[in-house]
Amino acid sequence: MAEVLVYVDHVGGAVRKPTLELLTLARRIGDPVAVHLGPGGAAAAKTLAEYGAVKVLTHEAAEFADYLVVPKVDALQAAYEAVSPAAVLVPSSAEGKEIAARLAVRIGSGIITDAVDLENSDDGPVATQSVFAAAFTTKSRVSRGTPVITVKPNSATPETAPAAGAVDELAVTFSEAATGTKVTARNPRESSGRPELTEAAIVVSGGRGVSGADNFSLIEALADSLGAAVGASRAAVDAGWYPHTNQVGQTGKQVSPQLYIAAGISGAIQHRAGMQTAKTIVAINKDEEAPIFELVDYGVVGDLFDVVPALTEEVKTR
Ligand code: FAD
Numbered sequence: 001m002a003e004v005l006v007y008v009d010h011v012g013g014a015v016r017k018p019t020l021e022l023l024t025l026a027r028r029i030g031d032p033v034a035v036h037l038g039p040g041g042a043a044a045a046k047t048l049a050e051y052g053a054v055k056v057l058t059h060e061a062a063e064f065a066d067y068l069v070v071p072k073v074d075a076l077q078a079a080y081e082a083v084s085p086a087a088v089l090v091p092s093s094a095e096g097k098e099i100a101a102r103l104a105v106r107i108g109s110g111i112i113t114d115a116v117d118l119e120n121s122d123d124g125p126v127a128t129q130s131v132f133a134a135a136f137t138t139k140s141r142v143s144r145g146t147p148v149i150t151v152k153p154n155s156a157t158p159e160t161a162p163a164a165g166a167v168d169e170l171a172v173t174f175s176e177a178a179t180g181t182k183v184t185a186r187n188p189r190e191s192s193g194r195p196e197l198t199e200a201a202i203v204v205s206g207g208r209g210v211s212g213a214d215n216f217s218l219i220e221a222l223a224d225s226l227g228a229a230v231g232a233s234r235a236a237v238d239a240g241w242y243p244h245t246n247q248v249g250q251t252g253k254q255v256s257p258q259l260y261i262a263a264g265i266s267g268a269i270q271h272r273a274g275m276q277t278a279k280t281i282v283a284i285n286k287d288e289e290a291p292i293f294e295l296v297d298y299g300v301v302g303d304l305f306d307v308v309p310a311l312t313e314e315v316k317t318r
Contacts, residue, residue, distance in 0.1 A: 003032075003085045003086065004026040004030040004089060005083060006019065006026050006033065007099065008048065009093060012040060017199055021155060023052045024157070024158050029086055032053045033083055034053040035079045036056055037072055038059075038061075045167045049163050050160050051159075051160055051161065054164050055166050055168060056167045057083075057168050061075075061172070067095070069099055070102070070181070071174055073102040073106065074174050074175050076088070077107065079170055080103070080146070084146075092114050093198070097114075107146060109144060109148050110147060115151045116152050116155045125142075127151075154258070192230075194229050194230060195227070197246060198253050198254070199229075200228055201227075201259070202257055203230075203248070203275070204223040205230070205232055206219040206265070207263070207271075208236060208239070209265065209286070211264075218263075218309060226315055228261075229255075230242070231246055233247070233265045234249055234251065234270065234271070248271065249271045249273055257278050259278065259279070260275050261282045261284070263283075263307075265285070266285070267292025281298075282297065282298045283298075284300045284307045285299070
């Protein structure tokens with residue numbers, strides 16, 4: 001069976017969920033070969049093998065630890081040349097998309113970004129994308145070179161399929177661009193302790209109806225009761241009530257959680273573009289004519305200042 005390269009997204013060696021989803025999807029196309037760059041590759045191999053990696057290619061160079069993209073592209077290219085895979089799969093993070101695009105240019109291949117599903121065909125992998133503010137679903141195939149495909153988080157449920165996961169050290173020659181750049185300072189944001197917005201299984205978002213920065217504590221309380229991430233509409237972000245890093249939509253982040261709860265959000269097309277692929281959508285809005293009700297699975301017509309705290313209390317009792 002053909003091999004499929006899977007780029008491993010990890011934090012300090014610990015494999016993140018989008019990679020387990022990629023391994024699950026990769027098995028539809030061929031045998032997954034995971035590429036783990038940075039510290040902890042050998043330890044991570046056990047998890048990667050549990051989810052179907054037949055082989056794990058590792059490299060522990062310090063260059064990978066500094067959020068620099070080019071060293072990772074050098075290494076992924078080395079893995080590509082060593083394996084000659086049927087496809088290269090990369091998680092659709094900001095970094096993942098840059099790595100994938102640079103690799104595609106280097107190897108002269110076509111690229112598909114933000115796939116939400118993958119299947120195999122006689123002519124190679126077929127990727128499903130959700131386009132035009134999620135109004136349409138398209139299926140595409142790369143017709144030149146080895147397909148490089150980025151896949152959105154939460155596109156598949158990770159399924160185990162134990163495989164050998166033999167660890168092999170990757171031989172990499174770093175390019176001049178990789179060695180010529182250094183990170184001189186880092187100012188990490190204070191962590192909220194909540195899941196990352198694009199990876200969260202549940203997202204609770206607030207909009208203009210929240211009516212102020214302080215009131216976002218209601219949205220946060222509901223999110224915390226559910227173990228969810230917090231999102232915001234652009235109106236709430238533009239008003240300065242919540243950071244832009246939490247904006248959901250066309251000019252914010254695109255999320256595909258299992259459950260999306262929108263409170264005080266009207267459902268403008270640009271907001272939908274970021275959340276319409278959520279599996280279950282719940283809206284709380286006091287206007288029964290609000291466009292968001294056109295796409296919800298469950299709608300609550302009511303004042304969010306009554307509904308959200310009541311919902312939070314109810315969830316806490318479970
Ligand atoms: P509104 O449209 O004002 O809706 C507020 C809703 O809250 C109303 O439906 C109201 O009935 C309800 N409400 C009020 N009070 C309560 C209450 N007490 N209880 C319950 N409900 C209540 N928007 C995004 O979100 N993300 C984007 O990335 C984005 N990108 C954009 C890009 C472009 C190029 C443009 C032109 C626009 C973009 N927008 C984006 C803006 C978008 O068009 C809308 O203006 C925005 O989504 C509206 O935010 P909202 O739903 O919070 O506010």
